[in-house]
Amino acid sequence: MIELENVAYSYGGGELLTDLSLTVPPGSFHFLTGPSGSGKTTFLKLCYGALQATAGHVRLFDRDVRSLGRDDIALLRRRVGVVHQDCQFLDHLPVTENVALPLAVSGQDSGGTDANLKELLAWVGLTARADALPPELSGGERQRAALARAVIMSPDVILADEPTGNIDWEMSQRLLKLLVELNRMGKTVLVATHDLSLIRAAKAQVQTRVLRISNRRLQTAGADL
Amino acid sequence: MKLGLGAGAQMLRFDEKADRVVPPTGFTARLTLFSAFAMAFLAVFALALSLAAGRVAERWGDELAQSSTVRISAPAGEVARQTEAALRVLRTTPGIVDARALTDEEQRALLTPWFGADLPVEDLPLPQLIDIEETPEGYDAAGLRLRLAAEAPAAVLDDHARWRKPLTRAASRMRWLGWAAILLIGAATASMVTLAANASLAANAQVIAVLRLVGATDAYIASAFVRRFALRALGGAAGGTLIGVGALFLVPSGGDDTGFLTDLSIQGWGWLWVLLIPPVFGLVAFFATRFAAKRVLEELA
Ligand SMILES: Nc1ncnc2c1ncn2[C@@H]1O[C@H](COP(=O)(O)OP(=O)(O)OP(=O)(O)O)[C@@H](O)[C@H]1O
Numbered sequence: 001m002i003e004l005e006n007v008a009y010s011y012g013g014g015e016l017l018t019d020l021s022l023t024v025p026p027g028s029f030h031f032l033t034g035p036s037g038s039g040k041t042t043f044l045k046l047c048y049g050a051l052q053a054t055a056g057h058v059r060l061f062d063r064d065v066r067s068l069g070r071d072d073i074a075l076l077r078r079r080v081g082v083v084h085q086d087c088q089f090l091d092h093l094p095v096t097e098n099v100a101l102p103l104a105v106s107g108q109d110s111g112g113t114d115a116n117l118k119e120l121l122a123w124v125g126l127t128a129r130a131d132a133l134p135p136e137l138s139g140g141e142r143q144r145a146a147l148a149r150a151v152i153m154s155p156d157v158i159l160a161d162e163p164t165g166n167i168d169w170e171m172s173q174r175l176l177k178l179l180v181e182l183n184r185m186g187k188t189v190l191v192a193t194h195d196l197s198l199i200r201a202a203k204a205q206v207q208t209r210v211l212r213i214s215n216r217r218l219q220t221a222g223a224d225l
Numbered sequence: 226m227k228l229g230l231g232a233g234a235q236m237l238r239f240d241e242k243a244d245r246v247v248p249p250t251g252f253t254a255r256l257t258l259f260s261a262f263a264m265a266f267l268a269v270f271a272l273a274l275s276l277a278a279g280r281v282a283e284r285w286g287d288e289l290a291q292s293s294t295v296r297i298s299a300p301a302g303e304v305a306r307q308t309e310a311a312l313r314v315l316r317t318t319p320g321i322v323d324a325r326a327l328t329d330e331e332q333r334a335l336l337t338p339w340f341g342a343d344l345p346v347e348d349l350p351l352p353q354l355i356d357i358e359e360t361p362e363g364y365d366a367a368g369l370r371l372r373l374a375a376e377a378p379a380a381v382l383d384d385h386a387r388w389r390k391p392l393t394r395a396a397s398r399m400r401w402l403g404w405a406a407i408l409l410i411g412a413a414t415a416s417m418v419t420l421a422a423n424a425s426l427a428a429n430a431q432v433i434a435v436l437r438l439v440g441a442t443d444a445y446i447a448s449a450f451v452r453r454f455a456l457r458a459l460g461g462a463a464g465g466t467l468i469g470v471g472a473l474f475l476v477p478s479g480g481d482d483t484g485f486l487t488d489l490s491i492q493g494w495g496w497l498w499v500l501l502i503p504p505v506f507g508l509v510a511f512f513a514t515r516f517a518a519k520r521v522l523e524e525l526a
């Protein structure tokens with residue numbers, strides 16, 4: 001599903017990531033940890049084609065990301081749901097429309113999806129806030145809205161960047177449950193987080209593999225978690 | 226980014242959702258609306274000026290082509306000799322293509338409307354007429370008069386309409402000035418819309434980033450902007466055209482032959498040109514915005 005082969009990345013200065021190789025098989029559940037600033041967000045951006053590796057190859061759905069034009073990347077993003085660390089929304093549109101945005105931009109926004117949309121909002125517990133504007137949401141509400149937007153196209157892959165960064169324990173458990181549910185439905189999930197308790201909680205529910213970025217390299221974390 | 230008909234079709238498909246993804250931006254909207262309005266208003270006048278100048282140039286030009294004659298009023302025995310002399314002078318005058326004495330039949334035809342068909346022209350002391358056909362540049366009337374006075378004293382040069390010649394030239398130049406003004410107005414509109422679209426695109430860099438994150442193609446993003454600007458320009462231009470035409474009706478008409486300042490009306494096929502103003506402005510804005518969007522999206526990539 002996602003393959004990295006000797007990937008390196010640098011923002012211009014020294015290399016931030018070096019010699020990463022990884023295969024994310026379909027239906028797997030991965031965590032990615034590492035200290036703040038170690039390059040987790042950068043790694044995810046490499047995976048969904050927002051950044052191009054400075055060396056090596058990134059393959060998404062068996063296509064080399066480097067060979068894709070902007071339109072191809074746009075089409076790929078419809079198959080990859082991303083929960084961004086900073087939850088980017090269109091601040092002038094209410095939550096419902098933000099959540100439905102991937103449908104709108106891919107020209108699938110027509111009758112029938114309304115029921116789906118309501119269901120999805122209920123699933124992330126945002127029914128009451130459906131008409132609020134994103135700036136009016138709490139951090140946790142934003143992250144749930146971001147998750148809803150990430151899955152509305154029912155993508156094959158879900159990449160989540162610190163999805164529980166802003167929320168309390170109880171809410172992060174709910175969010176984790178949503179991700180586990182998606183994984184049980186066959187979706188490939190990759191979550192970047194430095195919340196170790198979240199990883200422990202996940203391990204109790206689903207088989208996961210934990211990766212750690214340390215010293216610019218990718219390691220598989222041991223059983224110490 | 227797909228260019229051409231596809232984008233046009235996408236624009237025409239009324240897609241309210243796609244419009245909403247770009248936040249309504251106050252000042253670029255007003256700028257586009259206002260410039261399209263003002264420019265369309267000016268375009269109406271430039272068009273009216275051009276059409277009126279064209280009409281004047283054509284009408285006066287036709288009259289001018291047969292504007293001068295020479296009349297020989299001499300005692301019966303002298304006429305033939307003086308006509309010969311006058312023709313010799315005329316044919317050697319620079320600026321005259323041809324000079325030809327009218328036949329009796331032609332003279333009779335000229336008089337028929339006044340005196341009836343059986344006028345015995347031969348028996349009347351009628352002057353002999355000579356038709357002058359001149360080059361577009363014309364001849365030197367004062368010089369010709371002097372030479373005629375010397376060679377054929379009975380010849381009188383009648384060039385009553387020649388004073389209009391410089392005016393006709395001015396009118397025909399005015400017509401091209403009118404079209405040049407319309408072109409400039411179009412170019413100015415295109416640059417203003419490009420400017421406004423650039424400002425709007427730059428102000429919405431964040432929106433564009435979010436749209437890209439959720440899988441929007443360049444064509445989709447561009448069309449959201451293009452549609453908006455084209456519709457604004459269309460609306461503004463429609464308003465400007467309407468007001469411009471209204472103002473034209475306020476210019477009093479001086480009747481048929483008073484000249485062209487009082488003839489600044491739109492007539493006949495001219496209305497077709499006027500009706501074209503708003504859609505042409507819409508198209509200009511369409512392409513200007515597409516051009517701007519393509520560039521900005523390339524830069525933001
Ligand atoms: N656009 C950029 N240009 C230059 N440097 C950048 C850019 N984005 C990130 N960086 C730098 O790259 C490093 C890794 O950033 P990244 O966001 O990937 O870290 P992270 O592991 O996600 O951190 P956190 O846990 O705080 O989210 C940081 O030092 C950051 O300052």
Ligand SMILES: [Mg+2]
Nearest residue numbers: 040041085161
């Ligand atoms: Mg990060």
